Amino acid sequence: MSTISRDEVAHLAKLARLAVTEDELDLFAGQLDVILDAVAKVSEVATDDVPPTSHAVPLTNVFREDEVRPGLTQEQALSGAPAAEEGRFRVPRILGEEQ
């Protein structure tokens, strides 16, 4: 079903924000191919008449009351931050557009 090229691996890595190395491109291209070949087996039985299951337990309508719950302090919120400034998370310059 699949033959994953190095280019495709590179594209996936970009989508997934992984700065993979050249060696990894080769390694993953080979391994993904093997794995995806094996898992493609699912299409044998996944026919149109079978409905998909997304949740193991069939619950619906689990709602919370619109009531305020105490959250974190600013100090707690920023406690794990690699960098912070003026009560905010400091991050490198953002190039992309908002969605």
Place this chain on the structure above:
Amino acid sequence: MTAATLLPYDEVLARFDPVLGLEVHVELNTKTKMFCGCVNEFGGEPNTHVCPTCLGLPGSLPVVNGKGVESAIRIGLALNCQIAEWCRFARKNYFYPDMPKNFQTSQYDEPIAFDGYLDVMLDDGEVFRVGIERAHMEEDTGKSLHVGGATGRIHGAEHSLLDYNRAGVPLIEIVTKPIEGAGERAPEVARAYVTALRELMLALGVSDVRMDQGSMRCDANVSLRPKGQQEFGTRTETKNVNSLRSVERAVRYEMQRQAAVLADGGTIVQETRHFQEADGSTSPGRPKETSEDYRYFPEPDLVPIAPSREWVEELRKTLPEPPWKRRKRIQEEWQLTDEELRDLFNTGAVDLVAATVDAGAPVAEARSWWVQFLTQQANAREVELAELAITPKQVARVIELIAEGKLTNKLARQVVEAVLDGEGGPDEVIEARGLQVVSDDSALLAAVDEALAAQPDVVEKIRGGKVQAAGAIVGAVMKATRGQADAKRVRELVLERCK
């Protein structure tokens, strides 16, 4: 950046048909965020309205705010949509620093509301039907502050600072079907639609819809196709057009810009554009290196929503009258000209007038008080009309006192000002200040005689047939009685004495 060439508007319309698509994001005014119990409040010290869930901390989980779902269903119903019998949240996967989980919890192919319409009234009273594709629930992102560089904007910034107070605030995204056939009125339709949507949200009470604070945001898709062509042209998406006027300007600009490109034999690039408030233009965003692939899949951390039909019908009962219908009804019932109707809505007085009428006042008086004197007072006091310290009932009482001849218009204004200053209700103010129309004829006659005696030349003129000269005597009497006399009665007495 060089300014784009624009084709004159008439020429645009001679050659092309515009097709619009409007995506409006409305922030709900629930007490808490969509998926966690953090307070949903504009502003605040950075990163103080946050918890593990809306910060996307490892291990945290979302739980749906039932009130948010209720608002979504009410909005869907008000937009004449079908309400899904069963729907799910989905994850929209993309990386962006203002989004703590790097996926947005949204809805994909199973929106809670779909296939509806909104009738909007244009300036000349014509009603235009805008089809609604869907209204779905999702969450807002955090806010970034771009530091360094000259502009403080994203380009050229050295680094950015992130505040997640807004992350997870409930949003309803309302997407129209392609709006076709608006022709030259396309920009006006766009504005009228967003205006109507805004009024609807206010009437539903589900959002503050402050475009200036971003609690209502509009993205406008515009494409042109040569007249007579069926298939749509390539569209552009102008992001975050954040005032009603801007919506109209942005659509108009894009029509003229695209027409110029097409007329020149060029092609439209499908892209995101930004609206420049200053000159009403749009400019292209940064081109995307990879095509968007959001890898949507059903959100496994949330269970499906299956609103019972009973619940939906119960919510339907809470819907307000559609804004355009209400306008129409009010215009007919109150017999208003288009201009009067516009003033009524522009001053935000309509509900107050209606309540004053309900309290027994005639429409004309109620309208005149709110649209004129009270609007001036609100402006002077720098508050919204609805925030003035007077109730429609009190205004109706003042109108009643005038009708009974117990207050003159001038006195009535004093009374109303005193009420606004917190001196109590109209009757209390009258009592406390001893404001009362002097209606006792004998007391008035004394004042009239005194004034006549002081101005014999005027008496001569009146007797000579110049009835309008009586004004001078009436004025003198009013002055002498400190305005507490009924001017009409004074005039009658003056004329009687001069027979």
Place this chain on the structure above:
Amino acid sequence: MTDVIRMTAAEVAAKIHAGELSAVEVTQAHLDRIAKVDDQIKAFLHVDAEGALETARKVDADIAAGKAPASPLAGVPLALKDVLTTEGVPTTCGSKTLEGWIPPYDSTVRRRLREADVVVLGKTNMDEFAMGSSTENSAFGPTHNPWDTTRVPGGSGGGSSASLAAFEAPLAIGTDTGGSIRQPAAVTGTVGVKPTYGSVSRYGLVAFSSSLDQAGPCARTVLDAALLHEIIAGHDPLDSTSINQPVPPVVEAAKQGMSGDLSGVRVGVVTEFQGEGYQPGVLRSFEAAVQQLRDLGAEIVEVSCPNFRYALPAYYLINPSECSSNLARFDAMRYGLRVGDDGTRSAEEVMSLSREAGFGAEVKRRIMIGTYALSAGYYDAYYGSAQKVRTLIIRDFEAAYQQVDVLVSPTTPTTAFKIGERIDDPMAMYVADLCTIPANLAGNAALSVPSGLSDDDGLPVGLQVMAPALADDRMYRVAAAYEQARDAAAGRTVLDQIPEL
């Protein structure tokens, strides 16, 4: 007196609550054991001696003051898998990206343990973000199987299972996405339970594959697991997938099983989980266990679940897909490892470099598979089809449970393999979870109880007992009955046979 560290949790609790042992001396004995053997085992990533002793002192003070213990396990030490957040105590998920991260909040499991006065000794090693079947994928080095330190203790919860087998703790918490509690239990001769999905809150469980993840109890006996099960299970409004129903009476069921009678209980043997690819010693151990169940009065029925052979491929689509999304949050912006932030690079570049540096090979591999499987053109063929297989597996279970009360199979096709043996062959590694995965896909309950040692290599074998959702008590009854019969027949427990470290 038996050595404190070799007692069961129930025994230790009884002695502490009776005032015969102090919680502090019990805790200290385990801390000493950890200090003595963990260099060889490497079960713990972090030992919270002070926190543990503090809880122990509180328990002792309560008992001295005549107060009733907070729970049947108050004062008993426990090893907590490092995938559950602990306020004030590092939580790394076995990943470099979270090295040194101290969560500002507690998972619900940790909160419940606290409220029960269970003594949390520390955090145990695991495959990075729970991805693996050997604990070799931990960024902090592998854990060693106490039966043979050249072998793996299973995974991803190898730290938890090894800590039990090495007598470093009588109780542990694991998490099971595709078998990460049961498979380590099987290869270390311990008991591991994956409760019904939704019965133990996932709040604070760092998500790997949300629709499959479930925390559960690990212990050396079925009764101990049941006691712990009742402490950690129960509805939690902070987890939308948490079931709002009473926890099945698992302790009572275990005690009932210990009475030694299974007459009237129908046990189904899954035909698909035998034969080729299974180690002969494992199959012989399994057959002996089935015979023992028959001897206890159970009715044995062969049951076919034809779609179970699609469980593994479906799992390796669903799980990477969900994981690719769940792990997107590790982007170096708000917490975790950040590299390459030199003032010139953009946020996007720093994200990519940090994720590249912070994640190990298996994590990257699964993120890539998941990213691929969810992509626009492939969704239907991969993720969508896998969700359909999930339906078929649920149907197979439903049909099976029409005929039988519980299903049994070997927990894993082989005994513990050598460290390094499968590390370069992902598919070989994935096969370790062949038998455990169906219960995750269906959300059912399942456990592993030791069925003695394989006669071909002398290493522990696990018997898997599966039950319908919310019928966890059934499998506890069967497993407890079997455990008792097994020990009676052998004249000793399975762990009595473990070599000294």
